[in-house]
Amino acid sequence: MVPFKELPKDAYQALEDIVDSENISQDPAILDSYAFSLNGELVSRDGSKFMPRPAAAILPGSTEEVQAIVRVCNRYKIKFKAFSAGWAFVGIAAPFEEGMLQIDLRRMDKILEIDEKNMFAVVEPYVIGTTLQAEAMKLGLNTHLIGAGSNCSPLASACAGAGPGGDTIFMGYSPQNLLALEWVMPTGEILRTGALGSGCGWFCGEGPGPSTRGAFRGMQGSSGGLGVFTKCALKLYPWPGPAVMPVEGTVPAYNSPLPDNFSAYTVAFPGWDAYFEANYKLFNAEIAYNAYKQYILFGEELQAAMVRILTDPTKQLDDLEELLKKPEIQKLTEKMRRSFQIILAGMTPRDKEYKEKALDEILASTGGHKVPELSEPLMRNWTLLYLMRLCFKNINYVWGGYIGGFVHGGTPDFAKSWYPLAIELKRKFLKEKRGLVDGGADTLVCALGSIGGGGGASAEQFTQYDPTDPESVKVALEFLASSRKVGREHKLGGGLLDWHPLYKEKMQQVLSAASRPAIFHWQGKIKRAFDPNDLGDTSWPYLEESKK
Amino acid sequence: MALEDYRADMERCSRCSFCKWIPLAHIKSWRFSRGCPSMEVGKFHAYSAGGRYAVALSLLEGRSSYTDKLLEVVYKCQMCGLCDVACKVCRYDLEPLEMMHELRARCVNDGQFLPQHVPIIDNLRKENNMMMKPKAKRGKWAEGLEVKDLTKEKAEVVFHAGCRLSYDEEQCKLARTAVTLLKNAGVDVGIMGKEEKCCGGRAYDMGYQEEFNRFAKMNIRAWTNAGVKTVVTACSDGYFTFKRLYPQAGSNFEVVHIVEFIDRLIKEGKIRFTKTIPMKVTYHDPCHLGRQGEPYVPWKGVERKIRAQIKIHEPRKPRYNGAWGIYDPPRNVLKSIPGLELVEMERVREYAWCCGAGGGVRQAYPDFSSWTAGERTEEAKATGAEAIVSACPWCERNFIDAINMNGGKMKVYDIVELVQQAI
Numbered sequence: 001m002v003p004f005k006e007l008p009k010d011a012y013q014a015l016e017d018i019v020d021s022e023n024i025s026q027d028p029a030i031l032d033s034y035a036f037s038l039n040g041e042l043v044s045r046d047g048s049k050f051m052p053r054p055a056a057a058i059l060p061g062s063t064e065e066v067q068a069i070v071r072v073c074n075r076y077k078i079k080f081k082a083f084s085a086g087w088a089f090v091g092i093a094a095p096f097e098e099g100m101l102q103i104d105l106r107r108m109d110k111i112l113e114i115d116e117k118n119m120f121a122v123v124e125p126y127v128i129g130t131t132l133q134a135e136a137m138k139l140g141l142n143t144h145l146i147g148a149g150s151n152c153s154p155l156a157s158a159c160a161g162a163g164p165g166g167d168t169i170f171m172g173y174s175p176q177n178l179l180a181l182e183w184v185m186p187t188g189e190i191l192r193t194g195a196l197g198s199g200c201g202w203f204c205g206e207g208p209g210p211s212t213r214g215a216f217r218g219m220q221g222s223s224g225g226l227g228v229f230t231k232c233a234l235k236l237y238p239w240p241g242p243a244v245m246p247v248e249g250t251v252p253a254y255n256s257p258l259p260d261n262f263s264a265y266t267v268a269f270p271g272w273d274a275y276f277e278a279n280y281k282l283f284n285a286e287i288a289y290n291a292y293k294q295y296i297l298f299g300e301e302l303q304a305a306m307v308r309i310l311t312d313p314t315k316q317l318d319d320l321e322e323l324l325k326k327p328e329i330q331k332l333t334e335k336m337r338r339s340f341q342i343i344l345a346g347m348t349p350r351d352k353e354y355k356e357k358a359l360d361e362i363l364a365s366t367g368g369h370k371v372p373e374l375s376e377p378l379m380r381n382w383t384l385l386y387l388m389r390l391c392f393k394n395i396n397y398v399w400g401g402y403i404g405g406f407v408h409g410g411t412p413d414f415a416k417s418w419y420p421l422a423i424e425l426k427r428k429f430l431k432e433k434r435g436l437v438d439g440g441a442d443t444l445v446c447a448l449g450s451i452g453g454g455g456g457a458s459a460e461q462f463t464q465y466d467p468t469d470p471e472s473v474k475v476a477l478e479f480l481a482s483s484r485k486v487g488r489e490h491k492l493g494g495g496l497l498d499w500h501p502l503y504k505e506k507m508q509q510v511l512s513a514a515s516r517p518a519i520f521h522w523q524g525k526i527k528r529a530f531d532p533n534d535l536g537d538t539s540w541p542y543l544e545e546s547k548k
Numbered sequence: 549m550a551l552e553d554y555r556a557d558m559e560r561c562s563r564c565s566f567c568k569w570i571p572l573a574h575i576k577s578w579r580f581s582r583g584c585p586s587m588e589v590g591k592f593h594a595y596s597a598g599g600r601y602a603v604a605l606s607l608l609e610g611r612s613s614y615t616d617k618l619l620e621v622v623y624k625c626q627m628c629g630l631c632d633v634a635c636k637v638c639r640y641d642l643e644p645l646e647m648m649h650e651l652r653a654r655c656v657n658d659g660q661f662l663p664q665h666v667p668i669i670d671n672l673r674k675e676n677n678m679m680m681k682p683k684a685k686r687g688k689w690a691e692g693l694e695v696k697d698l699t700k701e702k703a704e705v706v707f708h709a710g711c712r713l714s715y716d717e718e719q720c721k722l723a724r725t726a727v728t729l730l731k732n733a734g735v736d737v738g739i740m741g742k743e744e745k746c747c748g749g750r751a752y753d754m755g756y757q758e759e760f761n762r763f764a765k766m767n768i769r770a771w772t773n774a775g776v777k778t779v780v781t782a783c784s785d786g787y788f789t790f791k792r793l794y795p796q797a798g799s800n801f802e803v804v805h806i807v808e809f810i811d812r813l814i815k816e817g818k819i820r821f822t823k824t825i826p827m828k829v830t831y832h833d834p835c836h837l838g839r840q841g842e843p844y845v846p847w848k849g850v851e852r853k854i855r856a857q858i859k860i861h862e863p864r865k866p867r868y869n870g871a872w873g874i875y876d877p878p879r880n881v882l883k884s885i886p887g888l889e890l891v892e893m894e895r896v897r898e899y900a901w902c903c904g905a906g907g908g909v910r911q912a913y914p915d916f917s918s919w920t921a922g923e924r925t926e927e928a929k930a931t932g933a934e935a936i937v938s939a940c941p942w943c944e945r946n947f948i949d950a951i952n953m954n955g956g957k958m959k960v961y962d963i964v965e966l967v968q969q970a971i
Contacts, residue, residue, distance in 0.1 A: 025592060049602075256573070437856060466560075470560045
């Protein structure tokens with residue numbers, strides 16, 4: 001057995017006294033289930049799937065228990081890190097140092113309130129997007145689902161992360177939906193923000209009570225490195241569909257026959273100019289309920305075949321090669337280039353009619369077209385289900401490992417400026433190396449439009465690799481490094497794994513040299529003010545005082 | 549396959565936690581959204597399929613060694629397979645349930661088993677049943693029933709009662725009814741009586757693969773000697789074992805669950821209902837008849853990669869994801885009974901919540917087993933049904949016991965009982 005840093009006996013006892021023995025463990029196997037991480041092989045010190053093993057894992061059941069745990073951590077100077085549903089990219093949910101306490105919030109799983117009239121919900125950390133959506137739909141409401149998937153925690157994303165998704169064009173992205181919250185700060189004090197802080201309920205995240213959104217979120221959220229968020233209120237939005245999402249089809253080819261006030265299309269464009277022009281027009285017209293360049297994550301060469309596999313329960317990955325040889329699939333592959341998926345939802349029949357007309361006009365004016373094969377009833381219903389309920393997570397992992405190179409956000413014009421760079425780099429890699437899944441050069445996944453962002457088009461060049469194949473892992477890392485290099489050369493910024501919080505010194509170097517280092521100096525000030533005992537880990541990135 | 553063969557699976561798990569929930573598409577409420585009983589009770593991530601992948605990898609890499617907690621992680625699970633279905637909604641390259649079987653087999657081979665399982669397996673070895681009963685009493689359920697004794701005669705069809713229906717005095721009447729239905733329909737049916745042996749399926753689920761192989765061989769030999777072509781059973785565990793596992797041990801028999809047979813007889817007009825049963829019922833899909841009840845398809849092949857890094861199989865590998873289990877025949881039977889109203893629970897078919905009895909859990913963790921059954925009867929109650937109906941004696945027994953313990957009013961039936969009442 002691999003030895004590891006354990007908690008002092010009296011500290012463990014103090015924690016056990018808070019939650020009972022069944023809700024705390026220091027068994028190595030239990031702890032390794034927390035150390036195991038998606039993409040661990042890209043970032044861990046030994047290239048394994050395991051990040052540093054925590055000293056113990058604990059399952060609090062209430063804010064009071066969280067507070068008591070954090071106070072014990074302060075007393076014994078134990079670093080701690082909390083997660084909600086626990087999914088994260090490149091090991092972000094896992095502790096970055098040995099000897100840390102992993103706080104798993106899965107016992108805090110309640111939807112505490114849905115305020116139908118004021119259109120918000122109050123949730124605990126382990127409520128996932130799907131369950132909140134299912135309950136909201138019963139009241140004619142809907143919630144924003146982050147692109148990471150509806151299996152993720154909306155609270156975690158809104159308070160400590162950042163998640164756009166297909167519905168971002170209608171509902172914004174996760175931090176924009178955050179109202180009041182309850183935060184157990186790294187010292188163990190509880191802060192209730194906005195209206196809640198003044199005892200006025202959950203409806204507002206800012207005044208009359210304290211607004212600390214900027215402090216606890218910083219640039220991109222603390223990812224568990226700055227205290228524990230125990231409750232929050234999230235905005236809800238109108239849902240013009242049935243109270244229960246109808247689902248048909250044989251596993252895994254489920255689909256949703258939503259009523260006629262919904263439609264789903266895949267729309268394609270003759271070139272990137274037209275594509276991004278349509279982005280702007282779509283945002284300005286305010287007609288989309290959901291818009292996502294989603295199926296492209298399979299890659300432009302594979303998306304047509306993969307869509308066929310996912311919609312036919314008799315098909316599977318072993319059929320891919322044969323499907324790719326079929327003329328109708330090859331034809332569809334061509335038709336799906338430079339395309340995205342869009343859902344229109346009519347609040348009234350006239351509204352639906354208007355939206356359909358507006359979409360047709362946008363397509364006519366940009367030279368775009370609806371891909372007919374993907375407008376057929378089964379495909380429509382499949383698209384509805386995937387975009388409205390699942391987001392892309394469940395088709396994300398068809399091939400095991402994935403990484404995102406070229407992760408940049410901005411206006412469609414900005415995206416237009418760097419898409420060719422991302423595509424060219426990927427093409428070069430696919431041609432010269434065999435480490436990445438060859439799905440074609442365009443694997444740029446993008447949530448279209450963002451409330452308040454002028455139609456922002458953040459995108460990510462999805463790149464799949466085999467995490468069990470060392471050569472594939474090596475090429476994936478090279479691809480990321482090249483993505484960052486090209487990004488810097490073109491003044492787009494770095495990118496994924498420019499630094500990783502696991503490596504503190506490198507992080508200090510990179511953040512010091514960042515284009516806006518003041519952000520990380522400021523985050524350092526926040527760190528020192530809110531976490532004087534330095535009990536959070538580097539999930540909250542900051543610059544040390546001496547590095548100024 | 550051995551545990552090491554699933555190492556790539558372990559490393560490819562994306563920790564999405566789909567395995568903890570019913571397929572997200574089908575979630576209709578917060579209350580009935582969870583899919584994995586083990587995770588709900590164990591609470592730590594390790595109790596999910598994804599967590600068990602990590603635990604197994606930790607064991608393989610020598611990072612962990614056997615502890616009581618690790619054994620609880622391994623054995624406190626009904627092996628119901630919901631995680632397998634939910635995982636495969638997106639993954640085409642993972643086999644979580646198969647890995648969990650191999651993890652248990654590894655533990656057993658390493659002498660790391662639960663003390664609660666020891667007397668049961670000892671009894672299985674000596675008395676050929678999982679019920680802690682003597683083999684001499686196995687055929688008692690059929691006393692006075694005029695049916696062929698296949699230890700002396702031959703027949704086309706063998707009715708395999710299974711351990712529970714052979715020994716549970718409240719439930720064994722179901723076996724008699726099933727045989728009577730078959731006989732009345734003109735089926736050339738016989739039984740093995742006191743020579744019948746456990747199918748071995750429960751032992752397989754508990755990690756005792758050697759015992760499973762021994763019983764598979766004995767049953768296959770006995771049926772072959774009796775000229776049997778078709779095996780009919782009213783036990784869903786037995787059905788899965790005969791349908792999915794026995795072909796891997798060389799069996800070629802047609803395997804039919806009694807509900808399939810009854811459905812067939814109703815359609816052929818050989819069963820006609822004359823009585824009305826005015827009752828609202830809901831149907832519980834047994835895990836081993838539903839999502840695990842898919843037929844076995846032989847495969848021998850290799851992995852290879854296309855498009856540089858996409859893993860596929862040559863030749864095409866059969867995929868078990870619950871799509872083709874037995875879901876409609878029991879519903880057809882219930883719908884054809886006059887007066888009976890069938891209402892559905894939120895978690896049905898391939899994503900049904902488990903009854904709690906399987907995987908050695910009823911024997912080792914009775915409280916957990918009972919809690920799992922209680923969750924299901926609560927779900928049944930939420931439909932407004934008066935009764936929960938199943939097609940497996942293990943499910944029925946677990947529901948009855950849970951309701952007796954919790955004081956509920958929900959009635960519990962096996963489909964065969966309702967068919968008998970309506971004839």
